[in-house]
Amino acid sequence: MNRYQFEDLISSYIDNEITLSKRKEFERYMKDNPDSEKLVSAIKGNIVKLNQIPRFKVKSSFNDTLKSKIDDFNSNPKLGNANNLIFGFSPLNASFLFGLFIAFIFISFQLINPNFDYQQTSESQLVNNGLSNDINTSRNLNEVIDSDLADVKEDTSKSEINKQDRKDLTNKIQFVND
Amino acid sequence: MPLDKKSEFIFTDEELISRFQNGDERAYVELVNRYKDRLLNFVFQFLGDIEQAEDVVQDTMLRLYEKKHYYKEIAKFSTWIYTIARNLANTELRKRKRRKTTYLSQLSKERQFEIPAIQEDVDQSLQNEFINDRIQSAINNLPEHFKVVIILRDIQELSYEEISNIVEVPLGTIKSRINRARIQLQAELLDLK
Numbered sequence: 001m002n003r004y005q006f007e008d009l010i011s012s013y014i015d016n017e018i019t020l021s022k023r024k025e026f027e028r029y030m031k032d033n034p035d036s037e038k039l040v041s042a043i044k045g046n047i048v049k050l051n052q053i054p055r056f057k058v059k060s061s062f063n064d065t066l067k068s069k070i071d072d073f074n075s076n077p078k079l080g081n082a083n084n085l086i087f088g089f090s091p092l093n094a095s096f097l098f099g100l101f102i103a104f105i106f107i108s109f110q111l112i113n114p115n116f117d118y119q120q121t122s123e124s125q126l127v128n129n130g131l132s133n134d135i136n137t138s139r140n141l142n143e144v145i146d147s148d149l150a151d152v153k154e155d156t157s158k159s160e161i162n163k164q165d166r167k168d169l170t171n172k173i174q175f176v177n178d
Numbered sequence: 179m180p181l182d183k184k185s186e187f188i189f190t191d192e193e194l195i196s197r198f199q200n201g202d203e204r205a206y207v208e209l210v211n212r213y214k215d216r217l218l219n220f221v222f223q224f225l226g227d228i229e230q231a232e233d234v235v236q237d238t239m240l241r242l243y244e245k246k247h248y249y250k251e252i253a254k255f256s257t258w259i260y261t262i263a264r265n266l267a268n269t270e271l272r273k274r275k276r277r278k279t280t281y282l283s284q285l286s287k288e289r290q291f292e293i294p295a296i297q298e299d300v301d302q303s304l305q306n307e308f309i310n311d312r313i314q315s316a317i318n319n320l321p322e323h324f325k326v327v328i329i330l331r332d333i334q335e336l337s338y339e340e341i342s343n344i345v346e347v348p349l350g351t352i353k354s355r356i357n358r359a360r361i362q363l364q365a366e367l368l369d370l371k
Contacts, residue, residue: 011357043360046367049313050332056222058214058232069240098345 001029006036014044191255199246206246209255210239216334217263223317223329225265225274234270238263256336257343264326264344316366324359331356 006029012018013026028036059065086094183363191203191212197205214235221238224229241262249258301318323345330341338356342349 007361008354008357011353011360039361039364042364042367046313046360046363047332049309050328051335053310053313053333055215056218056228056231058218062214062232062236063207063210066236066239069236070243073240075246121352 001025003036006030006033010040010043013040014047192251195249195255196251199249206243207367209242213256214239215260217259220260220329220334221263221267223325223333224264225270226318230270231267234266235262241266246361253343254340255339260330260334260336260340260344312367316363319366320359320362323355324362327352327356328359328363332360 006026009018009022009026013023018026030040089097189208191209194205194209198209217232217235217238219226221234222228225231225234238259242259249255258284319326320328326345330336330344331338337343338349338352341356342352345352347355
């Protein structure tokens with residue numbers, strides 16, 4: 001055992017928290033080194049002196065003063081009630097943590113779905129709302145279809161006329177070889 | 179079953195705080211009586227002023243009353259209340275540094291001391307007073323982390339586990355720190371026999 005190991009074990013020896021083998025080794029070291037025995041003896045004496053430091057007592061009016069402070073606390077409603085705890089947190093702290101939680105969920109959703117287009121969603125919602133409004137007007141669904149069909153027929157007839165014109169034109173146009 | 183005066187003393191601190199949390203204010207009074215003197219001596223070691231120390235102990239007991247539901251039976255009650263007292267003492271020390279004022283210890287006529295049963299002669303009592311002053315001065319000269327553990331172990335006589343929980347440092351570190359603190363204290367008191 002060296003000096004450092006000996007000093008590390010002083011408190012354990014004094015508090016009787018040392019194994020038997022270590023105790024023997026410790027006491028052998030003390031026997032071989034008288035100054036170390038004096039050190040241990042001095043530390044033991046200091047502990048006794050510390051235990052004998054005069055102990056103060058509180059004033060006789062301590063409990064009365066405390067009671068008046070407690071009465072002030074109980075009569076002041078602004079101080080609140082310690083029973084209002086939400087999962088161990090005060091209401092203010094609980095609402096702050098809840099806000100942080102919501103912000104965390106929102107940011108996580110943004111990170112997971114970066115392509116999510118809020119504008120498209122809102123526009124599609126507007127279109128849907130417009131469609132539903134149309135359906136809810138006085139025109140019934142059949143009228144809508146009929147008018148659309150009429151439009152289609154008109155377009156078809158126009159395209160046929162255009163085709164005939166094209167045929168006529170082809171007789172008139174001759175491609176010239178270079 | 180009513181809690182009569184005699185039976186209050188058989189409850190542990192943890193049982194008393196549990197009763198207090200359920201609305202029994204007599205349990206609170208018992209806790210105050212058990213801890214007021216101990217906390218006074220503990221806080222005095224940090225502040226050096228007995229009047230201020232008593233104010234801090236008052237605040238500690240008031241905090242105990244206000245925040246009784248904050249105590250959970252994970253740690254011992256003594257750990258909890260000592261931690262509150264220590265935090266309030268540190269707050270007072272910080273305020274004192276900002277104010278840059280020096281407080282002198284004042285002995286109030288109302289204050290009582292624990293007096294030994296056997297009356298000592300004048301020389302012996304003077305010598306004891308000198309020794310106590312020297313020890314107090316040596317403790318104050320220790321680094322803060324040594325001072326705290328010496329006070330809690332050798333003056334307040336708390337266990338290593340309680341000290342570890344109050345100081346929030348591992349048990350092995352506490353044992354090592356106490357050992358080093360005792361050796362350093364002895365170095366400060368070399369001239370004292």
